[in-house]
Structure formats: C-alpha cells, structure tokens
Amino acid sequence: RSRELIEKQQNIDSSAVAYPEDIPIAFDSGKGATVRDVDGNTFIDMFAGIGVLNVGHSNPYVLEAVHEQTDKFVHTVDFPTEARLDLIEKLDEIAPAGLQGNMRTVFGGPTGSDAVEAAIKLSKYNTGGDGLIAFRGAYHGATSGAMSVTSNKKFKEAYTPLLPDVVHAPYPYPFRMEKSPQEAVDHALEELQEIVEDPYGGLANPAGIIVEPIQGEGGVVTPPEGFLQGVRDIATDNDIPLVFDEIQSGLGRSGQWWASEWYDVTPDVMTSAKALGGTGFPLSATMYHEDLDTWGSGDHAGTYRGHVVGMRAGTRAIEYIQEHDLLAHARELGDYIKTRLEEVGESNPQLAEVRGKGLFIGAEFVDADGNPDGDVGDAIQDYCFEHGVLVWKAGRHGNILRLLPPLVLTRDLAETALDVIADAIEHATT
Numbered sequence: 183r184s185r186e187l188i189e190k191q192q193n194i195d196s197s198a199v200a201y202p203e204d205i206p207i208a209f210d211s212g213k214g215a216t217v218r219d220v221d222g223n224t225f226i227d228m229f230a231g232i233g234v235l236n237v238g239h240s241n242p243y244v245l246e247a248v249h250e251q252t253d254k255f256v257h258t259v260d261f262p263t264e265a266r267l268d269l270i271e272k273l274d275e276i277a278p279a280g281l282q283g284n285m286r287t288v289f290g291g292p293t294g295s296d297a298v299e300a301a302i303k304l305s306k307y308n309t310g311g312d313g314l315i316a317f318r319g320a321y322h323g324a325t326s327g328a329m330s331v332t333s334n335k336k337f338k339e340a341y342t343p344l345l346p347d348v349v350h351a352p353y354p355y356p357f358r359m360e361k362s363p364q365e366a367v368d369h370a371l372e373e374l375q376e377i378v379e380d381p382y383g384g385l386a387n388p389a390g391i392i393v394e395p396i397q398g399e400g401g402v403v404t405p406p407e408g409f410l411q412g413v414r415d416i417a418t419d420n421d422i423p424l425v426f427d428e429i430q431s432g433l434g435r436s437g438q439w440w441a442s443e444w445y446d447v448t449p450d451v452m453t454s455a456k457a458l459g460g461t462g463f464p465l466s467a468t469m470y471h472e473d474l475d476t477w478g479s480g481d482h483a484g485t486y487r488g489h490v491v492g493m494r495a496g497t498r499a500i501e502y503i504q505e506h507d508l509l510a511h512a513r514e515l516g517d518y519i520k521t522r523l524e525e526v527g528e529s530n531p532q533l534a535e536v537r538g539k540g541l542f543i544g545a546e547f548v549d550a551d552g553n554p555d556g557d558v559g560d561a562i563q564d565y566c567f568e569h570g571v572l573v574w575k576a577g578r579h580g581n582i583l584r585l586l587p588p589l590v591l592t593r594d595l596a597e598t599a600l601d602v603i604a605d606a607i608e609h610a611t612t
C-alpha cells in the first residue's frame with residue numbers, strides 16, 4: 183500500500199517533494215514518539231517532522247483544546263481572541279530573561295520563513311538600513327528574504343537577484359575548521375567585526391544580524407561558549423538589531439526553552455515556528471523587544487496572522503511541556519543518546535564527532551581520509567528506516583545524522599532506537 187501511494191504521489195504531486203525514496207513508507211497514524219504506516223509497520227520517530235512534534239504526534243492534551251476551538255470557530259484575522267492573547271502571554275512567560283515582560287509578538291503566518299521575513303522587515307524598518315549579516319551554513323527558509331540570508335547557494339542560485347547586501351560571516355564549527363573552539367570563536371568574531379566596523383568590510387548600511395543559536399540544517403553545529411556573547415557585543419556596540427532564529431532550536435528542543443539560554447545571551451528579535459503550533463499545526467511568530475515596536479497599524483499584514491487553532495494548540499503544548507517537565511527530560515535523554523553515540527564512536531573512527539544539546543543531536547561521519555561522507559549518512563538512514571527507526575540527515579554533505587525526537591520519547595524507546603542506530607552505523611561504515 184505504501185508503494186502504491188508513493189507511486190501515486192510521484193504521478194500527481196510536485197517534483198519538489200522530498201523524502202528518502204529507497205524505502206517506501208506512507209504514514210497512516212502517529213501517537214507520542216511512534217508512527218504507523220499504511221501497511222501496519224510501527225516506527226520510532228527520531229525526527230518528529232523536522233523538530234515539529236515536541237509534544238509528540240496527536241498529543242491528546244493539545245487536541246482536546248483544538249477540538250473545543252474548531253467547534254467554535256477557526257479563523258479571524260487580528261481581532262482579539264482568548265487564544266491569541268493566551269499564547270502571547272505564555273510566550274512572554276517562557277521568554278529569555280532579557281525579553282520577559284518587555285516583549286511584543288507578531289504572528290507573521292504559518293511557516294518559519296514567514297517569521298524570518300517579519301524579522302528582516304522589522305530590522306530594516308527600525309534601522310533604515312538595508313544590509314544583513316548572516317552566517318555560513320545558515321538555513322533560514324525558502325521565501326526570497328529568508329533565502330537571501332540562507333547560505334547554501336543550491337537553494338538560491340536559480341532565483342537571483344535576491345536581497346542585495348547580504349554578507350555571510352563564518353560560524354564557528356571547530357571540527358570542520360580544524361580549529362580549537364576558542365580559535366574558531368575568535369576567527370568568527372574577528373570576521374564579523376571587520377564586516378561591521380571596517381570601512382573595507384563590505385557592508386554599507388547594516389540593518390540586522392541573524393543567527394541560529396545552534397545551526398540545524400547546517401549540521402547541528404553547536405557554537406562554543408563566547409560566540410553568541412561576542413555577536414551580541416558587536417551588535418550592541420554598533421546599534422544593529424540581533425535576531426536569533428530559534429525555529430528549529432527553540433521551544434524545548436535543546437533542553438532549555440530557547441537554545442540562547444544555554445549561552446545566557448538575549449537577542450533583540452527572535453523567530454519561532456515548527457513546534458509553536460503544538461502538535462503540528464502551522465504557526466510562526468516573531469518576538470521582539472518593545473523598543474522595536476514602531477510599526478503602524480497594518481504595516482506588517484497577512485491573512486493567516488491569527489490562526490486561532492494553531493494558537494490554542496501552541497499554548498497547550500507549552501503547558502504540556504511545563505507540566506511534564508520535558509525540558510529536564512530532554513536534557514537527561516539527550517545525554518543518554520549522546521553517550522550511546524560516543525561509545526559507538528570510540529571504536530569507529532568514521533563517527534568523528536557527536537554534538538548538540540538536549541534532544542537536538544548531530545553525529546558527523548567521515549570517510550577513511552577524514553572527509554565528509556554523505557554515502558554513510560544515506561546508508562544509515564536507509565538501514566534505520568528498514569529497521570523501524572526514522573532518522574534525518576543534515577549538513578552540506580548529508581553526512582550528519584540528525585536526531586530530533588519528540589521530547590516525549592521514553593527511555594525505553596530511546597534504547598531500542600539507539601540499538602538500531604548503533605547497528606546501522608556498524609552496517610554503513612564497515
């Protein structure tokens with residue numbers, strides 16, 4: 183049945199759809215951290231729809247509120263609703279310390295890309311600048327502005343000209359740069375400082391700096407201490423708004439509400455999406471310091487700014503994470519998973535580095551010469567799919583195994599999944 187559905191999809195859907203084609207899986211249902219396909223096979227979900235299902239598939243506590251809401255009404259634009267105001271208040275409650283109590287939230291539309299567009303517009307509007315600084319390896323989305331700050335040329339070369347005056351500074355990636363963590367941070371910050379402050383730096387009129395506190399698509403690149411603080415200092419010294427893109431790293435994924443909290447650094451603007459819509463409803467938000475709240479009424483408009491069902495789901499999901507202490511669970515389970523992967527790496531030099539925080543975990547694979555090995559990434563993914571575990575890849579060479587399981591994943595399921603992943607690694611590298 184899965185094969186039939188995949189064949190049908192290939193015939194009628196866009197050629198742009200993306201899923202691993204070798205193993206036919208068509209989904210039928212999901213619960214917690216497991217999904218079933220239409221042929222009755224059960225899988226442990228270790229990627230959660232790319233980090234969306236933090237409270238698990240079809241979380242009943244979230245869906246209870248969704249059903250109540252859909253029975254009443256589904257759509258308004260910006261008219262006040264309890265759903266909207268409850269979520270804004272909830273986001274303020276869990277905001278990084280420096281934004282709590284002085285934050286504004288704009289709902290820019292359903293996707294993460296919408297939230298990034300809002301952040302770019304807000305930064306330009308407030309500064310009058312037009313240049314943007316982003317980082318190598320960054321992924322910020324698929325709309326024109328978001329593509330401009332994304333660094334991978336593959337995603338954008340067919341659509342130029344995009345936003346002019348975007349410069350990508352180095353992101354500290356000690357493993358790939360072959361530098362110590364401190365050297366990688368120093369190098370990244372020196373380059374950033376030159377772009378911003380040196381007349382020959384290349385950027386005439388900066389409007390904003392946008393950065394992922396942990397890079398997701400780039401390969402779960404977890405910056406060493408000092409980097410985000412250094413970026414914060416350069417932004418402050420030069421009066422440039424600092425945007426943290428927490429679309430993948432936020433809402434508990436890293437074991438803190440926001441990955442920036444690991445580094446104790448507060449942005450001026452913060453984007454969220456993915457897990458924001460609770461158990462998978464599309465919703466994004468851009469949160470910012472109230473000093474930047476200068477837009478006039480209607481200055482950032484859109485039909486789906488107020489998706490009431492997504493908002494209800496989002497508030498419930500945050501409550502669920504709070505009530506079940508899932509941040510602590512994500513930290514503990516993440517440590518277990520990283521330890522298991524590190525144990526595999528001890529006897530297998532092709533597993534060169536394990537990194538990440540909470541349940542935002544990457545394992546980087548290299549070939550015998552130490553070069554990125556995307557074939558291993560593919561082979562691990564295929565083996566896992568065949569053996570009932572869904573995993574995703576990341577990084578420019580597809581050589582990073584990326585684990586983003588629901589935060590509700592139990593220790594038992596994690597152990598089973600890691601047994602399969604360990605076998606997959608042995609299978610793919612020998």
Ligand code: PMP
Pocket residue numbers: 232292293294295296298321322323324394398399427428429430431455456
């Ligand atoms: N920013 C980051 C950090 C992301 O990981 C993503 C999606 N992978 C986006 C932005 C874009 O989100 P969306 O795909 O919902 O537009």
